[in-house]
Amino acid sequence: MTPPHYWLVKSEPDVFSFDDLVAARKKGTHWDGVRNYAARNHLRAMKAGDLVLFYHSSVIPSAVVGVAEVSREAYPDHTALDASHPHFDPKSKPDNPSWYMVDLRAVEPLERPVTLDEIKKTKGLEQMALVRLGRLSVQPVTKSEYDIVRKLAKAKRPQ
DNA sequence: GCCAACGTTGGC
DNA sequence: GCCAACGTTGGC
Numbered sequence: 001m002t003p004p005h006y007w008l009v010k011s012e013p014d015v016f017s018f019d020d021l022v023a024a025r026k027k028g029t030h031w032d033g034v035r036n037y038a039a040r041n042h043l044r045a046m047k048a049g050d051l052v053l054f055y056h057s058s059v060i061p062s063a064v065v066g067v068a069e070v071s072r073e074a075y076p077d078h079t080a081l082d083a084s085h086p087h088f089d090p091k092s093k094p095d096n097p098s099w100y101m102v103d104l105r106a107v108e109p110l111e112r113p114v115t116l117d118e119i120k121k122t123k124g125l126e127q128m129a130l131v132r133l134g135r136l137s138v139q140p141v142t143k144s145e146y147d148i149v150r151k152l153a154k155a156k157r158p159q
Numbered sequence: 160g161c162c163a164a165c166g167t168t169g170g171c
Numbered sequence: 172g173c174c175a176a177c178g179t180t181g182g183c
Binding site for chain 1: 163164165166167
């Protein structure tokens, strides 16, 4: 594996927005609650220092709004082990956890949000998991896709 | 709020 | 191990 790798995570800004991550700047946050195996596998593949596109879902317009970095690599998601927690999963055991989380820290907001609509229309981004596998909440992003999104954010809004 | 896509569960 | 039913995500 040749660092850094690039990723994208989704969050509903009503629940946890990029601004919330910025507000927690020093400390960052536990990216907990992921309960999907494909997403879990991506979490476990993250390395400290990997860059993460932060995407706001379920808002209009949904868009990539910022960049975060992995500040701590995957470790067991304790909310899955806590029976009183809404994310509790009885199948996850302390000695063999099913679910993992990483810590994320804000790096910088994008110059402007890059919307899903724009991503769909941009050459080179057609293969993004965001477009092809709509529901995946943690996804790998290629360097070229990452670079294109950063470039879009620096360019003027289309039309 | 609707509904398509798709992951998960459970009956067989 | 198949597949129908069900639940959830997330765009619109």
